[in-house]
Amino acid sequence: GAGVSQSPSNKVTEKGKDVELRCDPISGHTALYWYRQRLGQGLEFLIYFQGNSAPDKSGLPSDRFSAERTGESVSTLTIQRTQQEDSAVYLCASSSRALDIYNSPLHFGNGTRLTVT
Amino acid sequence: AQKITQTQPGMFVQEKEAVTLDCTYDTSDPSYGLFWYKQPSSGEMIFLIYQGSYDQQNATEGRYSLNFQKARKSANLVISASQLGDSAMYFCAMRGYDYKLSFGAGTTVTVRA
Numbered sequence: 001g002a003g004v005s006q007s008p009s010n011k012v013t014e015k016g017k018d019v020e021l022r023c024d025p026i027s028g029h030t031a032l033y034w035y036r037q038r039l040g041q042g043l044e045f046l047i048y049f050q051g052n053s054a055p056d057k058s059g060l061p062s063d064r065f066s067a068e069r070t071g072e073s074v075s076t077l078t079i080q081r082t083q084q085e086d087s088a089v090y091l092c093a094s095s096s097r098a099l100d101i102y103n104s105p106l107h108f109g110n111g112t113r114l115t116v117t
Numbered sequence: 118a119q120k121i122t123q124t125q126p127g128m129f130v131q132e133k134e135a136v137t138l139d140c141t142y143d144t145s146d147p148s149y150g151l152f153w154y155k156q157p158s159s160g161e162m163i164f165l166i167y168q169g170s171y172d173q174q175n176a177t178e179g180r181y182s183l184n185f186q187k188a189r190k191s192a193n194l195v196i197s198a199s200q201l202g203d204s205a206m207y208f209c210a211m212r213g214y215d216y217k218l219s220f221g222a223g224t225t226v227t228v229r230a
Contacts, residue, residue: 041222091162105167106218
């Protein structure tokens with residue numbers, strides 16, 4: 001079946017502009033995550049959605065970052081007033097709600113490469 | 118909070134040889150899961166192997182095996198019979214009660230012919 005889909009794959013924007021990144025999770029996956037990966041570095045957790053529960057926003061770096069998810073489907077990550085330090089690859093991942101939450105691997109999209117000039 | 122440490126920023130391995138990638142973790146959660154992912158230069162994240170904290174046996178998936186030492190809080194990945202296609206960044210990750218998957222800084226593996 002289809003994997004996690006992210007759009008756009010690349011986005012170049014000017015400093016100060018707002019951007020919106022989209023993620024379509026695997027159908028039936030109730031959990032959805034956003035991560036940020038700066039060049040040559042590891043993955044930094046941003047936000048987690050699980051079904052209709054309140055999202056875990058503990059990783060969002062500032063109030064310029066926000067994310068929404070409609071039910072158990074599409075999610076959008078919005079960055080307002082972009083700064084150069086926001087330049088990174090933004091990865092979305094989804095996982096199923098297994099009986100044992102610990103062993104459900106995350107399935108990642110190919111990411112959106114954001115460049116702020 | 119969980120902390121994942123990968124102390125090897127880069128490694129070289131000869132084709133057909135085995136390589137061990139180190140990972141140590143720190144958590145106060147009694148139950149947790151440990152994962153390894155591969156990230157080739159194309160950027161995709163590929164799930165390789167999983168180990169549960171209460172699993173008695175070390176996990177194996179084809180050429181990948183996980184050397185899990187719970188008392189030492191280590192979860193090293195062993196890649197046997199390395200292939201040129203194994204050249205990539207490898208990330209160790211852990212998921213505990215907060216459901217977040219926390220990642221280490223990664224290890225770059227380069228397989229030489």
